[in-house]
Amino acid sequence: MSDSRISFKEMCEQFDVTPRTLRYYEYIELLSPEREGRSRFYTARDSARMKLILRGRKFGFSLETIRQWLDIYDEQGSAAQMEIWVQNADNQLEELRAQRAQIDEAIDELQSLRDRTAASLGDYESRDAARKTAKT
Numbered sequence: 719m720s721d722s723r724i725s726f727k728e729m730c731e732q733f734d735v736t737p738r739t740l741r742y743y744e745y746i747e748l749l750s751p752e753r754e755g756r757s758r759f760y761t762a763r764d765s766a767r768m769k770l771i772l773r774g775r776k777f778g779f780s781l782e783t784i785r786q787w788l789d790i791y792d793e794q795g796s797a798a799q800m801e802i803w804v805q806n807a808d809n810q811l812e813e814l815r816a817q818r819a820q821i822d823e824a825i826d827e828l829q830s831l832r833d834r835t836a837a838s839l840g841d842y843e844s845r846d847a848a849r850k851t852a853k854t
Contacts, residue, residue, distance in 0.1 A: 723752065723759040734766050743771060748785055765811055 751758035774784040
């Protein structure tokens with residue numbers, strides 16, 4: 719094996735992915751390892767693609783969007799890839815901001831409910847303590 723290639727196991731370890739994930743990325747043709755018999759070997763190109771795939775997933779892009787992005791790079795060069803990536807990033811940023819607004823709203827509602835419940839609990843405990851004192 720040449721130094722510029724890594725095995726299936728090494729690829730899984732290097733990118734901290736399961737064998738199932740790596741096989742799936744191959745199945746949907748995001749990666750195309752070289753094959754020698756039953757063994758698979760990944761080139762520097764495959765490693766670069768894997769970095770892009772994982773980065774895209776981290777940012778919430780679908781595998782189909784990532785595939786289109788990688789295909790554009792392969793077919794039309796990096797300027798077209800960057801253009802598409804900017805468009806996809808703008809869309810994803812908008813979606814993430816909307817999700818953040820929903821999360822902020824949920825946090826505010828939960829905090830308000832928690833505070834009201836804590837206040838009610840304090841009132842309940844005060845009344846309970848007063849009743850116990852009155853009985854003695």
